[in-house]
Amino acid sequence: MYAKGISSLPPYLFAEIDARKRETEKKGVDIIDFGIGDPDLPTPPHIVEAVCNAAKDPSNHRYPSYEGMLSFREAVATWYKQRKHIKLDAEDEVLTLIGSKEGIAHSAFAFLNPGDIALVPDPAYPVYNNATIMANSTPYSVPLTEEHGFKPDLERIDKGIARKAKIMFLNYPNNPTAATAEKSFFKEVVDFAHDYEIIILHDNPYSELTFDGYKAPSFLAVDSARDVGVEFGSLSKTYNMTGWRIGFVVGNSEIINGLKLVKTNVDSGAFQAVQIAGIAALTGPQDCINQNVEIYKRRRDLLADGLRSSGIELEKPKATFYFWAKVPSGFSSISFSMFLLERTGVVVTPGIGFGEAGEGFVRFSLCVSEERILEACERIKELNI
Numbered sequence: 001m002y003a004k005g006i007s008s009l010p011p012y013l014f015a016e017i018d019a020r021k022r023e024t025e026k027k028g029v030d031i032i033d034f035g036i037g038d039p040d041l042p043t044p045p046h047i048v049e050a051v052c053n054a055a056k057d058p059s060n061h062r063y064p065s066y067e068g069m070l071s072f073r074e075a076v077a078t079w080y081k082q083r084k085h086i087k088l089d090a091e092d093e094v095l096t097l098i099g100s101k102e103g104i105a106h107s108a109f110a111f112l113n114p115g116d117i118a119l120v121p122d123p124a125y126p127v128y129n130n131a132t133i134m135a136n137s138t139p140y141s142v143p144l145t146e147e148h149g150f151k152p153d154l155e156r157i158d159k160g161i162a163r164k165a166k167i168m169f170l171n172y173p174n175n176p177t178a179a180t181a182e183k184s185f186f187k188e189v190v191d192f193a194h195d196y197e198i199i200i201l202h203d204n205p206y207s208e209l210t211f212d213g214y215k216a217p218s219f220l221a222v223d224s225a226r227d228v229g230v231e232f233g234s235l236s237k238t239y240n241m242t243g244w245r246i247g248f249v250v251g252n253s254e255i256i257n258g259l260k261l262v263k264t265n266v267d268s269g270a271f272q273a274v275q276i277a278g279i280a281a282l283t284g285p286q287d288c289i290n291q292n293v294e295i296y297k298r299r300r301d302l303l304a305d306g307l308r309s310s311g312i313e314l315e316k317p318k319a320t321f322y323f324w325a326k327v328p329s330g331f332s333s334i335s336f337s338m339f340l341l342e343r344t345g346v347v348v349t350p351g352i353g354f355g356e357a358g359e360g361f362v363r364f365s366l367c368v369s370e371e372r373i374l375e376a377c378e379r380i381k382e383l384n385i
């Protein structure tokens with residue numbers, strides 16, 4: 001009944017965890033959920049106010065433009081200029097997205113013919129792999145190993161595969177590993193993309209969630225990155241707006257135009273009131289970002305101390321709101337997740353859910369209050385792992 005691309009999707013491992021979580025909850029266990037990467041903090045009030053006002057204006061009730069309001073795209077360009085010192089042409093180097101996930105998934109349809117190869121990091125956000133499969137193309141796994149800083153070892157990608165590959169997905173600061181990349185790495189990526197004529201799709205939703213003075217470089221900070229790729233951005237994590245569905249893609253205008261062609265025929269743009277709220281987010285006071293970062297930093301430090309004192313090995317992340325923690329010996333990522341859930345009510349995501357190379361790790365997200373983090377750490381400590 002289903003199309004080949006849909007029938008070939010891998011089983012959704014997280015559904016199994018979800019089912020177990022609900023079962024455990026039904027038994028009356030108090031669940032502490034480190035599983036989801038979805039801010040528990042509310043959207044800042046000035047942004048909420050902007051959407052309320054815009055929603056009352058009838059001129060926002062009609063179809064928006066496909067490429068997004070020019071005023072929103074200009075706000076993105078200004079934000080890039082101010083925060084990243086990168087100049088963008090709002091007319092053809094910026095496109096509004098209905099959340100960056102939408103644009104990432106549709107990219108597969110813009111650039112892949114059946115049988116084409118996409119280079120997909122492993123572990124990774126599952127959309128890269130699954131959108132490739134839905135486009136009847138072939139994901140080629142590029143392992144992110146601890147020895148290599150959870151960055152792809154470009155030298156080790158088979159040359160024949162590289163020559164055939166059409167696109168490559170990347171994501172730094174990284175979900176799920178919390179690894180970061182420096183400009184020098186992006187430079188290597190740009191050279192690789194030039195050599196093998198590969199389109200680079202850099203997914204950057206955690207660009208602003210950085211700690212201890214660290215600043216995450218934009219992929220476009222590298223000269224000539226704009227010849228080979230684009231960068232996806234999102235308001236979801238930066239401004240606690242996951243439910244609003246608003247994001248953008250910036251960079252190479254020809255790549256952006258390909259994505260626009262798909263979108264013109266699939267969706268009809270993002271609700272203007274939401275884009276206007278997006279403008280309020282991008283051009284309004286930015287201290288809400290620092291406040292968020294401070295909150296996640298406190299949570300990060302509490303969780304790191306708590307887990308380390310229970311003998312769980314992890315590195316304190318410089319960015320993102322995730323911990324990529326080593327599974328204690330004797331466990332797989334699934335068995336450890338199930339063990340934690342059954343014995344403590346603590347939910348984490350098994351690394352294998354992000355790809356085979358994610359085995360041996362679990363992901364904790366920091367979308368949990370300090371009080372609950374302390375409670376979770378106490379329960380884990382009592383396990384005497």
Ligand SMILES: *Cc1c(COP(=O)(O)O)cnc(C)c1O
Nearest residue numbers: 099100101125175205234236247
């Ligand atoms: C959260 C997340 C996204 C999705 O962001 P939206 O703009 O809400 O669609 C994309 N990529 C990664 C790696 C994420 O973690």
